[in-house]
Amino acid sequence: MAMMQQQGVRAFADEELPPHLSMATDVWRRFARNRLSLIGLAVVAGLVFCALLAGHLTRYDPNAIDPAIIGSAQPPSAQHLFGTDVDGRDYFTRMLFGARISLEVGFSAMIVAVTLGTLYGVVSAFYGGIVDAAMMRFVDMMLSFPTFFLILTVEALTNNFSFIVIMLVIGLLSWMGVARLVRGQVLSLRERDFVSAARAMGADDGRIIGRHLLPNALAPVIVAATLAIGDNILTEAGLSYLGVGVQIPTPSWGNSLQKALDPDVQSAPWLIFIPGALIVLTVVAFNFIGEGLRDALDPKTRGGP
């Protein structure tokens, strides 16, 4: 009887209690259960690989012009995997280097926006009252502008199309969503008992924000950051398409489409199709990862089956 009970207890423990896992292992397991997120991760890993080794994956220079074929775009072939553009440059090589630009801008502008948005949201929520009200009215105002149009205007008027400036303009004008998100998180967290406990033990504002509020608000920020990379890549492509982003001859997916309405490009559809398809692939991949992380990081379902 006693033994049976003991067995019963053991069986219960084996079935119901989750194995002890570290946070990272747990998140990874839950992330990996989502097939689309894994595909997204694989695609991004592949793109990062291509971007890092762009120069080693091709025999051509992105700006090298083949005088024999200048003026007539060559369709994809064994020598030119993605064909050549109207100026006689290898399109595959240009797309490889374009991946580098897209990922660099997407990632670094995200860092700018997330850093700024997090600081803004924390300050707003932590100090509350009139500070919070004023800071959030400013966010409302910034969100009333069609963001891309504002970025476009500022970037074009700045008239400086270096990587740093493009990254800063995108980052400095797209932090508002993160600010709202972090503010909401901190507002609900700062009322919790563990924050009162920390304060009772003598923690100052900096410690409470840094050690207690931010780590707990991190999960949705990571998700938003992942999705922001995709948005930034779209923004960079839009700017470069309109001629106020990455400047020709530096290859970018967006600026490859600049001349897309010219008759000689219209008669070479691969020049139109490939860059756009790469943008879609990349942005969708980041969105898949973001969705997977959203589920994997959700503390309400953590540790469950």
Place this chain on the structure above:
Amino acid sequence: MSSYISRRLVGLVPLLFGISIISYAMMGLAPGGPAAIFAGMARQMTPADRAVIMHNLGLDRPWYVQYFYWLKNLLVSHSLGYSFIDGRPVMTKILEKLPVTAELIGISFAVTMLVAIPVAIYSATHKNSAIDYLATVIVFVGYGMPIFWLGIVLLNLFSVRLHWLPSSGLTNLGVSGFDLADRVRHLILPVATLSFVSLAAWIRYQRSSMIEVLGEDFIRTAAAKGLGRWTVVYKHAFRNALLPLITLIGLYLPALLTGAYFVEIVFSIPGMGYIGLNAIFERDYPTIMGTVFFSAVLVVLGNLFADIAYAAVDPRIRYD
């Protein structure tokens, strides 16, 4: 209700005021500045000539002084200033392009809803069906797709290759007056482009809204008392699932405007985005300021109407 509306209208004043300051500050603080206007000019000018022109345009003063004059002009004579390029009043330029953009947005939005609502209802009530998977694919691809690229691809296929539809503008050369058939032919590709990208957002919103409502108690009650499936889904669930979407219309407006501007640029449709972009390239500051400010005003008004409509439609909400 009326006190709610009047409170919202009063709240509009500081918001619009703030928006105008931000627009002006962005333009004024952007390095590069209006001096670059002269960069592309064919005729060489002496520095003295430049100084005279800058002074006449008021560009030699700091941005906040210029802003003060801009605001005074707007409040006193309802003017947004005059274009640097063609000298016409910016207000007139914008108001004559606004209907074009409004037409594009309005028709696309109607098309989006006509497709998104049935698809979303079907996929919410038939999870994991083929249509549900297709809807999910549209949602993800639509989110990741640059709208200008979709426009270019459709233009290449249906206009350049198949010669089915015109590639640019709103009317054919030689067509005099308003020809409905001609207008429709010109609008098919731009509307299809804008609608597809919006479709992603709206299928997603509508689907999750439907799923949420279908899980509520009153739906189970309706089904339990023997109402037909059609009545439960369309009369009980659907009408309630539409409510939160009213607010989302307001929130979605900035994205819709951006999309419309891109579509105008790709298809050479003379709307607000088209003149706004040209103004940016020509550094026509008053016109840029006008289009940026006007876009934000449209968004703010859209949000206001959405909130009021929501308060009017949903009896559970009482603001006063």
